[in-house]
Amino acid sequence: MELKLKDLRSSKNPKARIKILQGHFATGNSHINTYIDMSTVKTRHNNAREAAKELAKEYLTTTMVDTIVCLDETEVIGTFLAEILSDSTTMSMSSKNNISVITPEFHQAGQIVFRDNKQRMIKNQQVLILAASVTSGKTVSKAIESVLYYGGSVCGICSIFSAVTKIAGMKINTIFTSSDVPDYRAYAPHDCPMCKEGRPVEAIVNSYGYSKVD
Numbered sequence: 001m002e003l004k005l006k007d008l009r010s011s012k013n014p015k016a017r018i019k020i021l022q023g024h025f026a027t028g029n030s031h032i033n034t035y036i037d038m039s040t041v042k043t044r045h046n047n048a049r050e051a052a053k054e055l056a057k058e059y060l061t062t063t064m065v066d067t068i069v070c071l072d073e074t075e076v077i078g079t080f081l082a083e084i085l086s087d088s089t090t091m092s093m094s095s096k097n098n099i100s101v102i103t104p105e106f107h108q109a110g111q112i113v114f115r116d117n118k119q120r121m122i123k124n125q126q127v128l129i130l131a132a133s134v135t136s137g138k139t140v141s142k143a144i145e146s147v148l149y150y151g152g153s154v155c156g157i158c159s160i161f162s163a164v165t166k167i168a169g170m171k172i173n174t175i176f177t178s179s180d181v182p183d184y185r186a187y188a189p190h191d192c193p194m195c196k197e198g199r200p201v202e203a204i205v206n207s208y209g210y211s212k213v214d
Contacts, residue, residue, distance in 0.1 A: 005037055010175050015050035016041060018161060020181060021210075023202045024194045029136050031192040034184045035205050036161050036176075038132045042073055045080075051175060052080035055158045058173040059085060059128070060092045063155050066125035067100040069143060072132035072207035075103060077160075081130065100125075104146060112139075112146040123151035132207055134162035134172060135186050144168050 005019040019037040026032075041047045055077075059065060065085050070078040082099035085092050100121040104112045114122055127147045131140055144154050144167070157167055162174040163186055178184050187193065195201075204211045 008176070008180065010054065010180075012175065013050050013054050015047055016054055016160075016175050017047065018176060022183070024199050025203050025205045025210075026189070026201045027135060027186075027205055029138050030186045031189055031194065031201070032135065032184070032186045032205070033194065034181055035203065035210055036133055036181070036184075037210070038072070038160055038207075039209070041160055042076060042132060045076060048076040049080045051160060052077050052084055054175050055130075055173060056081055056084040058158065059094070059156060060090065063093060063128075064097070064126050065094045065099055065128045065155060066097065067102060067121045067127045067152070069122075069127055069129050069147065070101060070103050071130065071139060071143060074130050074132050074160075075101060078130050081128075081158075104143065110142070112142045114146065114150055119150050122147055125152050126155040127152045128156045128158065129154060131157070131159040132161070134159045134164060134167070134174070137164050137167040140167050140172075144170075 005021050008018050008020050010016040018041055021035040025035050041051050068078045068082055078101045082101050085094040086097045086099050088096045102118050102121055104114055107113050129143050134140055147154050157170050158173040161176040162172045163178050201213055203213055
């Protein structure tokens with residue numbers, strides 16, 4: 001698979017890069033024709049830091065952030081994002097704020113929950129939701145519902161890639177959009193044209209990566 005992956009660099013910052021692979025893939029909610037690999041930007045600290053710099057620009061002078069909820073293994077990016085937003089040498093609204101960076105737990109029923117020891121980082125806090133890739137927005141919608149349930153306020157949604165522009169009426173601050181991957185398509189499983197053409201699903205993909213279907 002590695003030989004087929006193609007680099008896609010952000011026009012805003014070339015170090016914030018992802019990789020793409022064309023094919024027929026199944027996610028938990030849809031079928032897609034392009035797998036977007038986030039391994040580099042999520043795990044290599046230089047790339048993660050550069051991505052965080054781009055995402056932080058939206059919030060520095062406009063938004064108070066108390067907590068960053070990291071979905072899709074984005075904790076490295078989230079940590080850099082917290083550091084940038086809380087920098088005391090900038091004009092950031094979150095300057096000197098001790099920002100919490102937390103990861104939720106997924107219940108068997110698909111709900112997003114926070115254990116008792118983390119709920120204080122949500123209740124009465126301004127919460128920024130960070131995702132790697134947003135296809136349909138269902139997971140982020142669940143994260144919003146969970147934050148509200150535990151008494152927090154969602155002050156923003158950001159991601160590395162998003163195929164949608166808004167969720168629950170809130171703009172998604174993203175580095176890559178569908179215009180950067182013009183051939184990207186997502187379909188409901190029952191309405192997938194690739195399935196109707198008889199093309200087999202090549203791999204199961206999710207926030208953890210790619211698993212080839214034998």
